[in-house]
Amino acid sequence: MRVTILGCGASSGVPYIGGEMPADAKNIRTRCSIHIAGEKTNILIDTSPDLRAQALANNITKVDVVLYTHAHADHLHGIDDIKSFNFIKQGVIDAYSDEKTMQEITERFAYCFKPPKPEYGWFRPALRAHNIAMLKEFSVGEFKITPFLQNHGSVHSVGYRIGNFIYSTDVKTFPEESRKILYGADIWVVDSLRKETAPTHSHLRQTLEWVEEFKPKRTYLTHMNAHMDYEALLRELPPNIEPCYDGMQFEV
Numbered sequence: 001m002r003v004t005i006l007g008c009g010a011s012s013g014v015p016y017i018g019g020e021m022p023a024d025a026k027n028i029r030t031r032c033s034i035h036i037a038g039e040k041t042n043i044l045i046d047t048s049p050d051l052r053a054q055a056l057a058n059n060i061t062k063v064d065v066v067l068y069t070h071a072h073a074d075h076l077h078g079i080d081d082i083k084s085f086n087f088i089k090q091g092v093i094d095a096y097s098d099e100k101t102m103q104e105i106t107e108r109f110a111y112c113f114k115p116p117k118p119e120y121g122w123f124r125p126a127l128r129a130h131n132i133a134m135l136k137e138f139s140v141g142e143f144k145i146t147p148f149l150q151n152h153g154s155v156h157s158v159g160y161r162i163g164n165f166i167y168s169t170d171v172k173t174f175p176e177e178s179r180k181i182l183y184g185a186d187i188w189v190v191d192s193l194r195k196e197t198a199p200t201h202s203h204l205r206q207t208l209e210w211v212e213e214f215k216p217k218r219t220y221l222t223h224m225n226a227h228m229d230y231e232a233l234l235r236e237l238p239p240n241i242e243p244c245y246d247g248m249q250f251e252v
Helices: 051-058 078-091 099-108 176-182 204-214 230-236
Strands: 002-008 033-037 044-045 064-067 093-097 127-131 139-140 142-152 155-162 165-168 187-191 220-223 241-243 249-252
Touching: 002 051, 002 187, 033 051, 033 230, 044 220, 051 078, 093 099, 093 139, 099 127, 142 176, 142 249, 165 176, 176 204, 187 204, 204 220
Parallel strands: 044 064, 064 093, 093 127, 165 187, 187 220, 220 241
Antiparallel strands: 002 033, 002 249, 033 044, 139 142, 142 155, 155 165
């Protein structure tokens, strides 16, 4: 499968409003989201507020499934742009997350989950909600996916293991029952907000400790704020760890 990092920035993006525009384009970060392209199935993880721009910048035209990590605005509020993928697909798109997250999404964006009206065209998103249980594998197309719980401060988020690929944005700690799923991945995209500790996100030192414990073959850092400089991090980090940048692609 081919993974595209659509966005790897913190909730305000980089630069944030009023902030200085980075000289290095790899430090310009939209809100977190990724696209996974398989032979038959295309997965979008989260619908960031920057979804339209991300899709155009990366030539993303196909989405069959949306996986949600949680219902915070920076991971959800681009949901209206799903209607473009409905038009291309000419069909409803399945959306998955844990029951609490899906309840919040369907309440906040109820219009997205109403049956489509073909006579009006795809004038609004058309999603079909599915609740998933943590650590219970499910299938979408050719992919087998195992969701797992993450602590995100006072709330939770959902991480996803898809084969030997793991996506763990917006995580402060892992519950004991989730830790077993983290071992031995080929690639791990994982939260690393900043160098200093943060109340709801992992920071660089903690993330490096996780890498030492769980031993993925390769690690990419995401959800980074404006102070996480791409080139400086490349110089500091071991060769098997590097920061994401918007538009990065890799095969798993």
